[in-house]
Amino acid sequence: TRMRVDVVSIFPEYLAPLDLSLIGRARASGVLDLAVHDLRTWTHDVHRTVDDTPYGGGPGMVMRPEPWGEALDALVPVGEEPPPRLVVPSPAGVPFRQALAHEWAAERHLIFACGRYEGIDQRVLEHAATRMPVTEVSLGDYVLFGGEVAVLVIMEAVTRLLPGVLGNADSLAEESHAHGLLEAPVYTKPPGWRGHDVPEILRSGDHGRIARWRRDEALVRTARRRPDMLAVLPATELDKRDIAA
């Protein structure tokens, strides 16, 4: 198996989509070995308690460290080399970007800690960091209820980079985040639909002009929707696009 992934959550059913489609196929092909665990497995009281009130006061509840500590003990065989990477979605995390997806696709073992409430007791991450790399990561500047949906996103971004998962390697190369611009618009049959026609150029068969048209469309879109992406393009790249000064 190329990669082992363990996900721990109090809502394991939230991760059910990981059985479907691309990720389901990666698991069937043996390139990905995924297990989802219920954090309450590692509680011992009759109410299977995973949260408690926050020290220092404030609203909501915090996830207790003990169940997480026992979960990680169970999921990290002593002396595992290289150690797994612990990924903890958090509103306070570093931004998740395609570069991180590439880095994590090279890992042998990933463990995702999906928290809820106001978060996980920070000592869980501090203690874990003494035996494995730990990354707190955020999907972006909006607020979710917990880490589960972030793990679904991260798992999709990482799994599609594993060998043999993507049928057509070219689609990887065309990836918008690869050449630093947004994708050009795409069309298929019929040529006319509800009064809207496919741009003539795309049906011309002139592949040089089609490539230029797509590049120009990608530039216009990027300038309009994501000027921040243009700002970081290396000048040489811009020159390649024959941009008028």
Ligand SMILES: N#Cc1c(N)n[nH]c1-c1ccc2c(Cl)cn(Cc3cccnc3)c2c1
């Ligand atoms: N990744 C990401 C991400 C994102 N982009 N927004 N919200 C989250 C996220 C991730 C993990 C947790 C855990 Cl654990 C608890 N909550 C609820 C919460 C919300 C606001 C403030 N404090 C806690 C999480 C929200």
